Amino acid sequence: MRIVGTGQEAQSAGGSSTTSKGRARRPHQKSREGCLQCKDRHVKCNEVHPRCRHCQKMDIHCSFSAPASVPASMPLNPESVMDLELLQYCHRRPGIGFDSLDLGFTHHYLLNSILALAALQLHREAPSRHKWYARAVSHQQAALTRSKPHLQKLDSSESHRQALVAFSAFTSVYSAAEPMDRPGRVAHDKPAFNAVGEIIHSIRLSRASTTFVQQNISQDLTTTDAYLSYKYGKRQRNIVEDLDEQFPEFIALRAMIDKYCAPDQRAICEDAAALAFAGVALNWGGGSEGGRPGASWDWSMGVDDAFLQMCVEENPAALVILAHYAALISTERDAWFLKKWPAVLIRDISRRLGGRREEMEWPRTVVLGPSGSEGSSPGDTSGSDNRPAVEG
Numbered sequence: 369m370r371i372v373g374t375g376q377e378a379q380s381a382g383g384s385s386t387t388s389k390g391r392a393r394r395p396h397q398k399s400r401e402g403c404l405q406c407k408d409r410h411v412k413c414n415e416v417h418p419r420c421r422h423c424q425k426m427d428i429h430c431s432f433s434a435p436a437s438v439p440a441s442m443p444l445n446p447e448s449v450m451d452l453e454l455l456q457y458c459h460r461r462p463g464i465g466f467d468s469l470d471l472g473f474t475h476h477y478l479l480n481s482i483l484a485l486a487a488l489q490l491h492r493e494a495p496s497r498h499k500w501y502a503r504a505v506s507h508q509q510a511a512l513t514r515s516k517p518h519l520q521k522l523d524s525s526e527s528h529r530q531a532l533v534a535f536s537a538f539t540s541v542y543s544a545a546e547p548m549d550r551p552g553r554v555a556h557d558k559p560a561f562n563a564v565g566e567i568i569h570s571i572r573l574s575r576a577s578t579t580f581v582q583q584n585i586s587q588d589l590t591t592t593d594a595y596l597s598y599k600y601g602k603r604q605r606n607i608v609e610d611l612d613e614q615f616p617e618f619i620a621l622r623a624m625i626d627k628y629c630a631p632d633q634r635a636i637c638e639d640a641a642a643l644a645f646a647g648v649a650l651n652w653g654g655g656s657e658g659g660r661p662g663a664s665w666d667w668s669m670g671v672d673d674a675f676l677q678m679c680v681e682e683n684p685a686a687l688v689i690l691a692h693y694a695a696l697i698s699t700e701r702d703a704w705f706l707k708k709w710p711a712v713l714i715r716d717i718s719r720r721l722g723g724r725r726e727e728m729e730w731p732r733t734v735v736l737g738p739s740g741s742e743g744s745s746p747g748d749t750s751g752s753d754n755r756p757a758v759e760g
Contacts, residue, residue: 404431408476450503454486461489468534475531477514481538484508488545489704498551501729511535522584529585536581537596540574545705548712554655556712562714564690567709568676570670577667599665615645617730621688624727628685632650633678639683640671644692651699664697664706682720688727691717695734710735 402413403420411462414421423430458469472479491497515535516695518528547566548556555561581600611618618641625637647663678686694713697706715736718728 405429437552442714447503447506450487450499451483454483454490454503457486457490458482468531468538471527471531471534474527475518476534477511477518477536478531478535479517479666480507480511480514481535481542484511484542485538485545485705488542488549491549495551496548496553501549501551504542504546504549508546511539533581533585536577537599540570540577540599541705543570543573544709548705548708557706561712561716563709563712564679564682564687564720567690567713568679572673574665575669575673591658609651611642611645614649615730618645620727621685621692624688625685628683629678633674633683636672636675637678637689640667640675640686641689641692643667643670644689644696647696648692648699651696651701664693664700664703667693667696677706684721687717687720688725688731691728691731695701695731698735717749 403415405423406413406420409422411422429553455469468478469482472482482505484504487500487507491500491504494500515532518532522532523529544567547561547563547570550556550561553560556563565592578599621641622638625634625641629637644667647667650663675686675689679690685694690716694710694717696714697703698710700706714728714732718725718732721728
């Protein structure tokens with residue numbers, strides 16, 4: 369026997385509504401005092417203390433579990449104090465991520481990414497304080513975890529699109545900076561460190577990030593950040609005429625390409641070499657505007673992926689061209705996350721090739737100077753202008 373509902377089940381627009389099967393549906397009310405975990409996941413919180421229903425179901429920590437009021441005598445935990453220092457550093461030393469800091473307070477994965485970069489910079493200023501490296505890794509892991517749901521289901525709002533674009537760029541920067549900051553046995557000055565493999569991994573991650581953003585997010589995106597607008601905007605290839613006249617080394621490099629490369633690889637390698645020389649010419653002639661590593665990014669985005677694979681497989685010609693990329697990096701004026709790479713790459717490539725090779729002399733001199741040697745310690749070579757003397 370079916371029970372017929374009363375008139376109270378179908379209320380006005382302001383009350384509960386009735387479904388087609390007669391079941392009353394409660395009106396949706398926005399949760400304004402929900403826990404931080406529900407807000408971060410964009411789900412409705414039932415606001416039950418000390419642990420809301422969603423957090424209990426997911427078996428995760430709920431911010432409601434914290435005391436309603438913190439006694440004045442209770443000290444902040446070490447991680448909180450460190451994060452306050454990182455925020456202070458961001459304001460004191462504006463750099464990559466500073467323009468996105470306000471957006472990060474709304475999108476926490478972006479804030480984690482910004483703080484990860486700040487922690488790496490602090491670690492470079494005080495290498496013995498490994499706590500900053502550990503904090504950087506912690507923030508980056510949190511950023512990757514928190515960003516997954518947003519990357520899997522793209523939000524159409526402008527705020528989310530801007531946050532994801534910034535996060536993608538900062539993740540690329542982190543992948544380039546982090547290997548140079550690793551402490552202990554995996555540090556960049558240890559024999560086990562694979563500089564070639566690490567830089568190729570970073571380049572591939574940056575290329576994937578750029579492709580994802582350009583295909584899914586960056587349409588009609590407006591930003592005042594020079595790094596973001598250049599990395600994800602449309603840019604033209606730098607055309608430099610008479611490379612052979614400016615760089616006689618290019619002629620010898622082409623001869624090496626003919627010797628060590630298969631016919632289908634030669635054009636790929638010549639193009640990578642030309643991009644490197646053109647970038648150096650651009651930087652020595654004044655460089656790109658906006659304080660960004662434009663020529664280095666153009667090279668990493670412009671070379672063929674088959675060339676990157678040749679580097680991984682240690683093709684001699686490809687490795688020497690990669691050394692010329694290291695020379696290009698050393699001529700950039702403002703790229704803190706790339707500063708240590710040139711000398712480290714020159715040393716690693718020289719070791720892989722075995723002994724001193726004539727084709728390595730030019731990039732070695734650009735990076736380390738006329739007196740540079742394989743025993744030189746890696747350091748900050750950014751913005752260098754170690755132009756080899758031209759004979760005659």
